[in-house]
Amino acid sequence: MTNLKISAISDNRLTAARLTMTAISTTLFLVSLVLIGLKGFNWGLDFTGGVVAEIQVHSNLILEDIKPLLDQILIQDVQVISSSETGQWIVRFSQSDKHVVELNEIFSHLPFTVEIINSSVVGAQVGQEMVEQGGLAIMACLLLTMIYLSCRFEWRLALGALVALLQDVVIVLGLFALMQWEFNLTILAAVLAVLGYSLNDSIVIADRVRELFRANPNGQADLLINDAIRATFSRTLVTSGTTLVTVSSLWLLGGATLEGFAVALCLGIVCGTWSSVSVGVSLPKLLGVAPIHFQPQIVDLEENAL
Incomplete structure (x- = not known):
């Protein structure tokens, strides 16, 4: 029971x-x-369209040295992700089809040397x-x-x-x-x-x-x-x-x-x-x-x- x-x-x-x-x-x-x-x-950029670039900078630079400058230059929240290799970063930002920005022009405003390893563009369409x-x-x-x-x-x-x-x-x-x-x-x-x-x-x-x-x-x-x-x-x-x-x-x-x-x-x-x-x-x-x-x-x- x-x-x-x-x-x-x-x-x-x-x-x-x-x-x-x-x-x-x-x-x-x-x-x-x-x-x-x-x-x-x-x-994300996969759906809205934008630019993804892999860059090489000096190995002593950290995220706080790169992201604030890119945010100011592009007037948006830029994604900066550390790559597997030392000194390599992945930069992602959005742009419209009517206003295409040249990567060389962007990185030329930075106070340090930037080498573009590769880049790709996803259109808004x-x-x-x-x-x-x-x-x-x-x-x-x-x-x-x-x-x-x-x-x-x-x-x-x-x-x-x-x-x-x-x-x-x-x-x-x-x-x-x-x-x-x-x-x-x-x-x-x-x-x-x-x-x-x-x-x-x-x-x-x-x-x-x-x-x-x-x-x-x-x-x-x-x-x-x-x-x-x-x-x-x-x-x-x-x-x-x-x-x-x-x-x-x-x-x-x-x-x-x-x-x-x-x-x-x-x-x-x-x-x-x-x-x-x-x-x-x-x-x-x-x-x-x-x-x-x-x-x-x-x-x-x-x-x-x-």
């Missing part, structure tokens, strides 16, 4: 925790949508095409995922996994809108990676839910969902934990170039693990999913024969 009471309390607490997580996820999702709508994104192609890539990914989930799961579980995917992407984008961090092609790649990672977590739990529902036609949906979460918790914790450690190392040691990519992945991993419980299985339960929906249909052969 004591074991039954402990089991019942555990299930009640887990159900309450799921509902609390769902409320938090819904709040974060709505707040992220508002931030995206109000603040927008700080588009090309940047706009990248915005459109990036949006299409995310939409195509969501569409193909929806088709896959619809074929694999009952529609309630499929919808839960799809909404969980959408929530993860929106929250990651909401953070970048809030902080106004640069959004470039590297961040877009991280967002697409988050889609795949979140889908993996949602499918693992949804698979377990389906198995338990099929094996227990008379079971209670809440209790079976809780059992599915318990059965997959250790696996999810180990997978997410090891991946998070790896990405965190990339964040700490990868330098400024990969910082945004690592931040997006870290947040995406946490959100993907969270949403697989808060949305992936909680939303189907709110929509009335039950073991009866996963039982094979019994066919009356005699009736069909007639």
Whole structure:
């Protein structure tokens, strides 16, 4: 009797925790949508167009010796990133198609010698095409995922996994809108990676839910969902934990170039693990999913024969 009471309390607490997580996820999702709508994104040069140049200067010069001068000359916030080689820097700044600035003219105003190793220019029109192609890539990914989930799961579980995917992407984008961090092609790649990672977590739990529902036609949906979460918790914790450690190392040691990519992945991993419980299985339960929906249909052969 004591074991039954402990089991019942555990299930009640887990159900309450799921509902609390769902409320938090819904709040974060709505707040992220508002931030995206109000603040927008700080588009990087990959999308707006601009100049990227790799330069060689004296090895004794540091960031504070270079960036303030370039900011003053170009009248904008110039990105100056240290390269892997000593004395080499990557300079990035925006410019319009109507006003093209010569690199030699810019660097000639600096009080030290600058050697241009290489440079590239991204036009504003090309940047706009990248915005459109990036949006299409995310939409195509969501569409193909929806088709896959619809074929694999009952529609309630499929919808839960799809909404969980959408929530993860929106929250990651909401953070970048809030902080106004640069959004470039590297961040877009991280967002697409988050889609795949979140889908993996949602499918693992949804698979377990389906198995338990099929094996227990008379079971209670809440209790079976809780059992599915318990059965997959250790696996999810180990997978997410090891991946998070790896990405965190990339964040700490990868330098400024990969910082945004690592931040997006870290947040995406946490959100993907969270949403697989808060949305992936909680939303189907709110929509009335039950073991009866996963039982094979019994066919009356005699009736069909007639």
